Amino acid sequence: MDERKGKPSPGSPESAVPRAVVSRLSLYLRELQHLVNDGNATTNSTQLGTLLGFTDAQVRKDLANFGQFGYPGVGYRCEELIAAIKKILGTDRFWPVAMVGLGNLGRALLRYRGFGEQGFRIAATFDVDAEKIGNTVEGVEVFPLDRLAEVVAAKGIRLAIVAVPAASAQAVADSLVAAGVEGVLNFAPVTLALPERVSRVGVDLAIELEQLSFAVVNRPENP
Amino acid sequence: MDERKGKPSPGSPESAVPRAVVSRLSLYLRELQHLVNDGNATTNSTQLGTLLGFTDAQVRKDLANFGQFGYPGVGYRCEELIAAIKKILGTDRFWPVAMVGLGNLGRALLRYRGFGEQGFRIAATFDVDAEKIGNTVEGVEVFPLDRLAEVVAAKGIRLAIVAVPAASAQAVADSLVAAGVEGVLNFAPVTLALPERVSRVGVDLAIELEQLSFAVVNRPENP
């Protein structure tokens, strides 16, 4: 496989790729995977842009942040670009993930197949409910919260999902940080205060619907 | 209640409030609700900004898109600002929502209490599984997909949640559009093609984890 040219290594001085770019990178990856499934060997910035609603210039510019992946006159080889983006995103390996909270949402996420397809595996779950502790859900063991640090260390876990009620989310997050977790995906409807060295992504399901209702109510022709 | 000054009505010519602003508006609302729960009657742009990691100027600027809600020298009255933001977001009313797909995720979302707290109620669910159709889940009736248009009209549904497998998401979305739905919250890992008049919000759970793994791998000091 032909190694293409790279950029100033991302862990260096002025890296700082905008958040929005990284988020589009994931969309490119998803689209490329669909294209491969549909039997396409190559694509180009215009096609990718059209599929996602971006300009072709934006697609090229985004990728240019990380190196040179295309072939002038040809476009991008799908498999090759997939591999490159996975490497950039860090999903060219498997990530064991901790799941805290086994309510409805936690259990649903535990069963979600999409994580595995993209390089994540829920390696341990944690709950406070004595009924659940010690059991196995979907083949994954349920631990008490006070074994967090121990299990995180033993399993090499660096990422965690928080799916507990709002009232306990900050306390859980504090424990995760203390246990050495480096990134938290939070589904509780609160803004978690985390040290700067810990990455944070929040998904608030009600807020997503609010964005829709805003859009519907404020539709250009819709007083 | 003291009616404060408004802006060029949002359904007018040059409105076009940036998407990012609306998303922060939801965060302000959430934070204000927490502040009220903690017994605060007023807040100010510095406090809101600090809680959410924004500058005070940004908080004021965002709100200024929609009118004048503050009191110089005082700040913002929480309850009043909450009411104002809800009105802007359109959640000063109740939205009946359709839920399509009753797999793990669909059922978990059906049980999620956060929707109700913010003005949404899942009023009908749809699935293809004959086993499920006709039943009631969490007090909500399960209909076959071919009754979409009928039920959507009968219940005055304008928003829908798609929680079906990727392979069927576009077909479901097409049916929703045909049924007259105006906004779609999509959990399937595909980019839905929708007519411009229909609003679209996508949540891809694996992508959220990818954003975390990128952040962890590309941490300034972390080669």
Add this chain to the structure above:
DNA sequence: TAGATTGTTAATCGATTAACAATC
């Protein structure tokens, strides 16, 4: 009044788009 904080204008910063020489 003095102190605090708003809404808004101007200045800065960053991101998107357009254009095009270089390349296959």
Add this chain to the structure above:
DNA sequence: TAGATTGTTAATCGATTAACAATC
């Protein structure tokens, strides 16, 4: 070669921040 498409530079556009007069 002619045609297509990249990577990149320059131009445009939009969003964030700083600063401050107006207000309570």
